[in-house]
Ligand SMILES: NC(=O)c1ccc[n+]([C@@H]2O[C@H](COP(=O)([O-])OP(=O)(O)OC[C@H]3O[C@@H](n4cnc5c(N)ncnc54)[C@H](O)[C@@H]3O)[C@@H](O)[C@H]2O)c1
């Protein structure tokens with residue numbers, strides 16, 4: 001696992017955390033360039049800024065090609081280091097550039113959105129979106145280091161904060177009931193950008209994500225727990241043509257999947273309500289309009305994580321604990337009727 005530095009004001013001292021390199025290529029998007037990208041490049045010796053247009057639509061093979069061509073043209077060699085400064089789009093894209101450029105060069109991740117800090121910059125997954133789906137072309141490439149200044153969240157739009165909070169709620173739901181309650185109670189402080197609260201949020205969520213990813217090296221199945229809320233979440237996102245944001249879809253997915261567990265007698269009574277309170281506090285949606293639940297159920301089947309066509313769900317035992325099946329598995333197969341009822345519970 002890469003080292004993770006969480007420190008206020010660390011961007012000005014980033015030189016202490018990057019590996020020694022002949023030259024640094026700072027990759028950033030058009031929103032973050034002026035806010036932090038230039039500052040990071042300026043605090044490193046021999047660094048250049050490589051900027052791409054912000055937005056998920058640019059997490060593409062085309063942008064990957066433009067960036068790798070630009071690095072080749074500027075003469076970057078194997079002794080360079082890439083520094084990604086931005087949200088999850090930048091982390092994934094720059095990570096894929098680093099994984100492939102000259103067969104792989106080191107990368108330092110400097111995530112600037114909450115989602116990137118607690119999710120995208122960790123775990124070594126990199127990639128781009130293609131016509132057939134999101135994140136379908138990519139590679140595993142562990143960063144040398146992840147450098148986080150939670151203070152940069154001061155400029156992150158509130159809607160993006162909500163998106164990140166959906167993953168934080170997931171972390172609480174699968175691993176720490178107290179943390180789930182903390183998020184519910186302190187969400188307003190988080191939206192006020194209280195630094196102490198942002199730092200606690202980032203620290204606690206990173207500890208939980210890395211616990212599941214690290215332990216994964218021994219037990220491959222455990223990483224699946226991080227997929228809580230995502231079987232239905234991904235289906236809702238895809239079906240909307242990505243009009244529904246990821247965090248919104250995951251918020252709904254978590255409540256629906258908790259409801260599935262309750263209906264099966266696996267999840268303790270009251271769990272759905274706990275998650276519901278956290279979702280409301282994070283200013284995430286808790287209802288959706290369905291004309292027909294059939295297409296959503298069909299969409300869960302095309303999830304790339306569906307094993308041999310069977311749809312698997314992460315179910316909770318109670319807030320803060322994932323339920324293991326009788327065979328010790330981390331995921332459960334669920335009948336369509338049960339899923340349909342759970343979808344209806346949260347529809348208007
Ligand atoms: N690799 C992984 O394991 C993993 C995990 C989760 C998500 N992801 C990926 O992450 C992406 C989503 O990440 P995201 O939500 O950060 O999207 P994003 O990178 O598009 O950032 C969201 C918006 O916030 C802006 N922004 C970022 N930091 C800012 C700051 N400090 N101040 C002001 N504006 C700022 C960005 O320019 C962008 O407009 C998706 O592509 C998803 O697939 C990857």
Ligand SMILES: [Zn+2]
Nearest residue numbers: 167230246250
């Ligand atoms: Zn997610």
